[in-house]
Amino acid sequence: MFKGWFQRTTATVAAHVEGAYRNGNTTLIELRNVSKTFETAAGPFTALDSITLNVDRGEFVAIIGKSGSGKSTLMNMISGIDRPTSGEVFIGDTAVHTLNESEMAVWRGRNVGIVFQFFQLLPALSLVENVMLPMDFCAMFTPRERHERAMMLLDQVGMADQAHKLPAAISGGQQQRVAIARALANNPPIILADEPTGNLDSKTAQQVFALFERLVDQGKTILMVTHDSDMARRVSRAVILADGRIVNEYVAQALSTLTLDQLGWVMRHAETHTYAPGAIILKQGEPADNFYIITKGEVEVFIDHPDGGEIIVNHLSSGAYFGEIGLLREGCRTASVRASFVTGCEVAVLDRQEFHTLLAESETTRHVIDRVAHERDAHTRAAEASAL
Template sequence: MFKGWFTRRGARDAKNAVPSSHLIDLRNIVKTFESAAGSFTALKGVSLTVDRGEFVAVIGKSGSGKSTLINMVTGIDRPTSGEVFVGGTPVHTLSEGQMSVWRGKNLGIIFQFFQLLPSLSVIENVMLPMDFCNMYRPRERRERAMMLLEQVEMTENAHKLPSAISGGQQQRVAIARALANDPPILIADEPTGNLDSKTAEAVFRLFEELVAAEKTIVMVTHDNDLARRASRSVIVADGEIVNQYLAQALPRLSLDQLITVTRQLDRLSFAPGQPIVHQGNPADYFYVITRGQVEVIIDQPGGGELVAEVLNQGQYFGELGLLDADGMRRATVRAAHAGDEVEVVALDRAEFHAMLDACERTRADVEQVAGQRRSNGMAA
């Protein structure tokens, strides 16, 4: 529905731009708030990258730091230490005046409570960012606002005040306003938190259409079901990001279980071609790949070896040896010869079984994968 509606007018301000392969790049962000009661560290050395066209859901408990995290992207909060790059701009270095102009041209922000100006009509609210940033010719602004309202099915309410329309309708207007200057990134902080389930579903479908039209969306949400429909989830707990590849590999773990398991992980790296586990050795760890590829190798009876399977980031291995009674490895797994260094996170035998005991659905999933690999002779 939105394709073809987002043609930029003029080049972006290249001042302060730096080369970057990521649209959003947060590097070792620490954020400490000072108050009369003392200091509180909301983010503890967080790093995060988001690429163009991604739909990223940020989830976590209240007070976990998820809103502070996206406030780093928008510049609403400044990092105590660390660097924030968005579209190549070092956001952490901008003055307040520079920040407001940059934000208006590059970000669309959608709030839980809409934040429409009550004294302006719906169409005037949508036109406001264009006026503020001097985007588009004055005679084009009203036409563009009406086109955006049409896309969110709000043209009939264009001349009403926000108080005359429902909460779901106000959120649709807020989305149209966020799109006014055709920003490459939309930041949404609990955009469905104040809506009923039917209206929340309609708003989420709008987001999916925008991603299909090549927008990038970073959305804070408390709704795990909606988060699963994003292209990936980032889980924040106690000011830190829970390993995203663990969440991808074991999606049935609850948030509390993911936090527990993440704190138990060992992080390991292997050079290309280096073995990670050896066929015939006792099984001691369960592994999730966080970077690169690994090869599952089966020794042949007459000598030589067979590459039985290639696994990528977000996949796991090592479960079969931990599940079988004899506890032995059935295959060798090594970092792929081609490519860069391989990184994995590892959970030891006792913690692996504790995880399965805590989540029967995860146990069923892992045992199903193990059964498939066992029947194909591919498991380690």
């Protein structure tokens, strides 16, 4: 389901060197252990649970998840519309979570452009007046410059010839173009788009998406909430939310056939283990107990040589998994695995019962893992024969 969603398809500006921003963040957007809990009649509800996210300047990021997964709350943290219960939000040189309401309004008006699913144009104002409104609010540019800039932005989105019409006189797709022009009014570095194509037909949605791509090419950073899987595959990368947590991109890559609910289940049950360079993770001949997904670094897979040495049979990196063969056979480990001597590694771990529960829930995943295990077994036997 998620195969190919995590490769960067758009060139991005190189990351800043450490400490380039005032608060020590090395990317334009940085959320550190952000949680948000709402009080409800049924008790506390955690919409975001210890979210850590980095987005660099010039990235086009899709935010994906089911209703209630925390997508809108995440966007509200970045825009400053809402505040975290705990954690920190840094945008460029600004610690957004420390701003008071008046400071927040001024900062947001100058730094974040927001595109809504339902356009939110003021019905009594003409299109050009709608685009001028953010400039008026933030006292950006002179009155003459505001009109000239608004017309320039409307021209950029192909709506200059409609500038003096009211929103009700144009189509939904045209209103969304105007909403994008309005979001660009103060030349913010960041555009947040919440389901911007959700109310558009497919042709118009493609046109709006192409406009976003051009803005990224011009250096804008865009985060877009979307349910459209085709569009999600065309962005720089995808961030998947499930139950208020970000699904590790390498877990989603390794288990790309799982649904959002199933990925959420994996993230709730998996434990994170870190291994130093050269550390043994599992040993040939030991009982199979865990399933491992590499989330950082690399590992070496090797088997015992009859003369007492070892035979290297595989190298695996982030987004790969291991430990499946022994679990599928309900037996012992057929090979040993150690963390790379160069990088070490971090892994997400499911125990034996969790692994079999996962396979029972996803027949497609079972078939894929069965096939990978068969191929690896054959590769190991070939490597052993070659070495002997």
